[in-house]
Amino acid sequence: MMTSLMxxxxxPLHAQLVLSDGEGRDWQSRVxxxxxxxxxxxxxxxxxxxxxxTTGSPLELTWGSDGGSFxxxxxxxxxxxxxxxxxxxxxxxxxxxxxxxxxxFRLDLDGDVALTVQDEAFDGHLVDVSEAGLRVRLTPxxxxxxxxxxxxTAAFEIRQERFGVAGRVLRSWPSAxxxxxxxxxxxxxxxxxxxxxxxxxxxxMAEQVQRRRLARD
Numbered sequence: 001m002m003t004s005l006m007x008x009x010x011x012p013l014h015a016q017l018v019l020s021d022g023e024g025r026d027w028q029s030r031v032x033x034x035x036x037x038x039x040x041x042x043x044x045x046x047x048x049x050x051x052x053x054t055t056g057s058p059l060e061l062t063w064g065s066d067g068g069s070f071x072x073x074x075x076x077x078x079x080x081x082x083x084x085x086x087x088x089x090x091x092x093x094x095x096x097x098x099x100x101x102x103x104x105f106r107l108d109l110d111g112d113v114a115l116t117v118q119d120e121a122f123d124g125h126l127v128d129v130s131e132a133g134l135r136v137r138l139t140p141x142x143x144x145x146x147x148x149x150x151x152x153t154a155a156f157e158i159r160q161e162r163f164g165v166a167g168r169v170l171r172s173w174p175s176a177x178x179x180x181x182x183x184x185x186x187x188x189x190x191x192x193x194x195x196x197x198x199x200x201x202x203x204x205m206a207e208q209v210q211r212r213r214l215a216r217d
Contacts, residue, residue, distance in 0.1 A: 009070060009096040010034060017063040019044065019088075021053055026106050026130070028208060032087055038077060043086035055079070059090065072096045106130045107204045113156040117145050117169075125177075126156050127185065129204070131197040134167065134188045143172055143184035152188050158203040159210075165190050165200075 011017055015031045019041070027044030034040075039061070044052070053059060053076050062071045074090040081087065106128045113126040113136050122145070125137040134154055138146070146152065150169045155162065167190040175185040192200065 010039065010072070010092075011061070011063040011070075015063050017041065017061055020060040020062065022058065027052075028107075029088075032082075038089050038091050039074070040080075041088050041090060043079065043088050058093070061090065070096050070098055106135075107158075107207060109156075109158070111156060113154050115146075116153045117150050120145060124186075125183075129156070129158070129200075131190065131192055131200050133170070133190050134165070136186050136188065137175060137177065137183050138186060140174070140182055140184050143186055146172060146186045148172075154188065158200075159207050161199075161203050163196075163200060163203070165192060165196070167191070 011031050013031055013034055017029055017031060019027045019029050027047065029041045029044055032040045032042055041061075055076055055078060057076045059074050059076060060071055061074050062069060064070075072095075073093045075093050077089045077091045079086060079088055107130065108128045109126045111126045113124045113134070115122045115124050115136065115138075122138065122142045124142070127135040127137050129135075134156075136154070146169045148169050148171060151166065152169060153164065153166050155164045157163070167188040170187040170189045172184050172186040175183045177183050
């Protein structure tokens, strides 16, 4: 029997939310059911079947409402299935609090990105995107131009819709391409005006819905 403390505030049924783990990974989900001691949420569709948090893992659940953004510490209690849909049952582990950050989620992408830093143009590979930042993959040589704090512009497409954004370099680290070649991942921090952030959210949501549909077929 679950005996977790219920918080003073919960996301409403069918609310869009973000699940975060202790490694800084974010996934979008949705509230599918609420009972007195637990929440049932959609298992993030972009997680591999053998990857992601395991039973007992601590997570942070974040959602937005008219009153702001809120977060709730939870624990992954079990994974269940409803037909072809995988669900997570999470139990609250504390009180809901007003979050210091907006409920962003990152969408994994596999596409081209055109970058400009210090009036020099570079072609990179887009790894993931949120309305708060981008992660791009460059050759180690090209990445030398992307010093922390440098202003950068980036242009990329989501579902054939083109976006041009501006940001600054946050950090970088060595990585590798799928073929094993050396690469460098660079994270850009974005501060988008709300109309542009809204358009980007809409495109990411449309892409996520399409991927979910394909996964169910």
